[in-house]
Amino acid sequence: MNFLTLFARNLRTGPQTEAFPLGPAFTPEKLRGRIVFNAENCEGCRICERVCPAGAIKFAKSPDGMTFDCWHNTCVFCGNCEFYCPTDAIHQTNDWNLAHVQADKFAMVEHGLIPNMKCSDCGATALNTAPMVKNVKPPLSEAELGEVRSRCPKCRAKYLKNRKVPS
Structure with missing residues (x-):
């Protein structure tokens, strides 16, 4: 394709680039x-x-x-x-x-x-992290999740071990 053909096509179709610095650009x-x-x-x-x-x-x-x-x-x-x-x-x-x-x-x-945070059971200082309860059966209710979150990792394990599961 020679220069004049390419130039004529570009005049007909307009620019093919994004106006990024001067306008919004497409983002997938x-x-x-x-x-x-x-x-x-x-x-x-x-x-x-x-x-x-x-x-x-x-x-x-x-x-x-x-x-x-x-x-x-x-x-x-x-x-x-x-x-x-x-x-x-x-x-x-x-x-x-x-x-x-x-x-x-x-x-x-x-x-x-x-x-x-301070553990609500033993009073130890621990990180206020999300509890690792992905595989807990049956899943924890919102109230139980709040109780588990207020404990340190050791007290969380005790709470989950002694948890009363409805039959």
Whole structure:
């Protein structure tokens, strides 16, 4: 195809590019983008940190609890963290526009905090994590889930072991 034919076709059909910097760009619905962390659903298993191939996810202990950091300038948006999370605490959005100036690179992080709490049974300090009750039969009611959540891991195990199951 010679230049004049190509030029004539482009004049007839118009531009074929997106107006990204000056307007909205098409984003596929299932595009893997920026990570969002929900500390309320996290059970503190740290699987996401272990399966992250780029090492973008880090957990650290702090006086207030356990902090979660996902560095978006390191993340490769592979989706391993969302796939392996047993409680759906991590989700990928389709927000791909993470361009930033070099001075803002330390602001490109998703922070989360899993706070400490006092156990309602023994009074020990523990993380306020979501209980690991995926395989509990029969499933817990909302009231039972609240009771389990207010306990430390040892007291949770005792509560579930001594739980009265309706016959």
